[in-house]
Amino acid sequence: MTLAYILNPLDRRANDRSNAAWVLAQRQRPDARLIRIAGDSTLIKDGQLETANAASVEPTVFLGLDPQGTPWFACRTEEKEGLRDLRSLAMEEALPAEELGILAQARSTIQWHERRNFCSNCAAKLEVADAGYRRHCTGCGMDHFPRTDPVVIMVVRHEGRILLGRQKSWKPGMYSALAGFVEPGETIEDAARREVFEEAGIRVGAVRYVTSQPWPFLSNLMIGLIGEAASAEITLDQNELEDARWFSPEDARLMVAHQHPDGLYAANPFAIAHELVKTALEG
Numbered sequence: 001m002t003l004a005y006i007l008n009p010l011d012r013r014a015n016d017r018s019n020a021a022w023v024l025a026q027r028q029r030p031d032a033r034l035i036r037i038a039g040d041s042t043l044i045k046d047g048q049l050e051t052a053n054a055a056s057v058e059p060t061v062f063l064g065l066d067p068q069g070t071p072w073f074a075c076r077t078e079e080k081e082g083l084r085d086l087r088s089l090a091m092e093e094a095l096p097a098e099e100l101g102i103l104a105q106a107r108s109t110i111q112w113h114e115r116r117n118f119c120s121n122c123a124a125k126l127e128v129a130d131a132g133y134r135r136h137c138t139g140c141g142m143d144h145f146p147r148t149d150p151v152v153i154m155v156v157r158h159e160g161r162i163l164l165g166r167q168k169s170w171k172p173g174m175y176s177a178l179a180g181f182v183e184p185g186e187t188i189e190d191a192a193r194r195e196v197f198e199e200a201g202i203r204v205g206a207v208r209y210v211t212s213q214p215w216p217f218l219s220n221l222m223i224g225l226i227g228e229a230a231s232a233e234i235t236l237d238q239n240e241l242e243d244a245r246w247f248s249p250e251d252a253r254l255m256v257a258h259q260h261p262d263g264l265y266a267a268n269p270f271a272i273a274h275e276l277v278k279t280a281l282e283g
């Protein structure tokens with residue numbers, strides 16, 4: 001299984017989407033596809049992504065053109081029948097990886113629109129511009145753009161062992177890499193070191209970037225890192241974590257393979273934490 005949501009094939013045509021006539025022409029193409037989103041879910045029919053005709057329903061956002069030139073749009077839906085959530089679709093590899101990538105873009109963008117009806121500067125109404133990639137304030141003229149929030153997620157190593165933690169709300173047995181939002185004025189490395197120290201009391205030295213993953217719940221960018229611990233004694237922040245431990249390479253390998261005798265496992269295989277544990281074990 002590969003990471004979910006990372007293979008988005010769309011050309012977003014950022015230079016064209018501010019041209020309303022161009023966007024309308026894409027909408028009116030008979031092959032144009034409209035994804036409908038409700039919360040974390042989309043519509044699935046007979047095991048396939050069910051899209052509507054973009055000319056018949058007003059889309060909220062133009063997503064882009066796929067490699068065949070097909071235009072993709074998204075809007076929200078009130079429909080209840082046939083909804084499947086994006087996590088289960090990823091877990092079950094129920095759709096092509098490219099479609100999961102497009103769905104991540106659709107879900108995050110639609111969610112941004114749902115919560116941005118009024119200007120945060122003057123409270124006047126916002127209107128949609130640039131085919132859904134901008135909202136313009138009718139009062140003060142301020143432009144608002146879709147946000148994505150950087151999250152650092154890090155597997156820390158110490159003498160071959162790796163540090164993983166778990167939150168109380170997670171399914172029994174699941175451990176994952178420590179993670180947290182990057183704060184204003186922080187580098188990625190400093191954010192990762194701060195989070196690991198806050199949550200587990202471990203000082204981290206060298207930090208290396210491994211990979212990233214869009215995480216559309218709500219609109220995060222997971223920045224995957226491996227860090228080398230400069231201390232080993234864990235002091236748990238029990239507000240954040242229920243447990244954090246050093247796992248031996250043997251234990252961690254069994255957790256990655258879902259074969260640990262105590263039922264422990266290292267994150268969901270479609271999530272970046274799983275990938276980071278595998279990379280950390282490879283040295």
Ligand SMILES: [Zn+2]
Pocket residue numbers: 119120121122123124137138139140141142
């Ligand atoms: Zn305003």
